[in-house]
Amino acid sequence: MSTMECRSLEITVASAKGLKKVKHLSKMDVYVTVKLSGDPAYTGQLEHRTHVAKDGGTSPTWSNSAFTFTIREALANANRLVITFKITCDRSNKDIGEAHVPVRDLLDHVGADKAGQRYITYKVKKPNGKPRGEINFFYRFGGQMTRTGGAGGFAVHAPPLPTHNPAPYPWPRAPALAQLLPSWGSFSYHGCSPSPPPSYSYHTVAPPHMPPAGYPTVARPMGYQAEGPPAGYPPVDPPQVPPVVYPPRGAYGF
Incomplete structure (x- = not known):
């Protein structure tokens, strides 16, 4: 050229x-x-x-x-x-x-x-x-x-194309803690029904909040990545953190 x-x-x-x-x-x-x-x-x-x-x-x-x-x-x-x-x-x-x-x-x-x-x-x-x-x-x-x-003749210098940033990559979905715990039917209680008590409910708390009273500190769910998005994707601010799901606390401490 x-x-x-x-x-x-x-x-x-x-x-x-x-x-x-x-x-x-x-x-x-x-x-x-x-x-x-x-x-x-x-x-x-x-x-x-x-x-x-x-x-x-x-x-x-x-x-x-x-x-x-x-x-x-x-x-x-x-x-x-x-x-x-x-x-x-x-x-x-x-x-x-x-x-x-x-x-x-x-x-x-x-x-x-x-x-x-x-x-x-x-x-x-x-x-x-x-x-x-x-x-x-x-x-x-x-x-x-x-x-x-x-060889092909004249060619005008073209202006550079605008830089395209890819869309933020979604954070991996972490499994809910309830999916990692055994189901109610897998426990055996002497004389007790395997069904949950009538006050059965879920409490959804997103980090960094503390769990409800009476629950121990729960580690971040498996699959959560705190080091950042995959290579080639821009950082997301604030990070998208999946919520932590705490199971109900029954009369027997489960």
């Missing part, structure tokens, strides 16, 4: 004058194809076309015909870039003539500041050199920009 100094070049086709009339046609409907050549690394849009000037005859005009190219100044100053204007008759699909404009001539014509729009006229000729009229167009250069060139 290598960086290159580039500029944008805007071409606006305005009109043509004194075109050679196509034989056997009473009316001439013509259009202009504008093409940039000379840069083998550029893979963008190299060719544009104006609309057809209906009944324009030998002096057609065009509107809304502004086209933009990206040029490398090093190639332009080396006189390797050329803008070609080809005028074609739409009725017969016959080429009337072409004008070949070196980009270096356009750079020299605007001066050192390379600013502002210019109007210029070039001769239209056949490939054998015979004159076929004139073409008039406006052009302007944009400011300098740096691009990276590779």
Whole structure:
């Protein structure tokens, strides 16, 4: 990859004058194809076309015909870039003539500041050199920009994507203490019903509160992780702590 100094070049086709009339046609409907050549690394849009000037005859005009190219100044100053204007008759699909404009001539014509729009006229000729009229167009250069060139052409440096933070990972669910204790039916009481007393209820206390009166201090439930969330997840403040469930205290101290 290598960086290159580039500029944008805007071409606006305005009109043509004194075109050679196509034989056997009473009316001439013509259009202009504008093409940039000379840069083998550029893979963008190299060719544009104006609309057809209906009944324009030998002096057609065009509107809304502004086209933009990206040029490398090093190639332009080396006189390797050329803008070609080809005028074609739409009725017969016959080429009337072409004008070949070196980009270096356009750079020299605007001066050192390379600013502002210019109007210029070039001769239209056949490939054998015979004159076929004139073409008039406006052009302007944009400011300098740096691009990276590779095997696939130019690529503009894209801005970095915004950093995405993953959603907080849920804390592991700790098993309730009641799930770790034997069930009521696993105890044998002489003459006592295995069913819980009528005042059976659960008291839910979340750390760091103390357990109800008469209960010993209960350690944190198995599965609780106090060292933080898994790797790659942001810390959660305050920590999400699962509640501790205390079983009812019966008449026999269980």
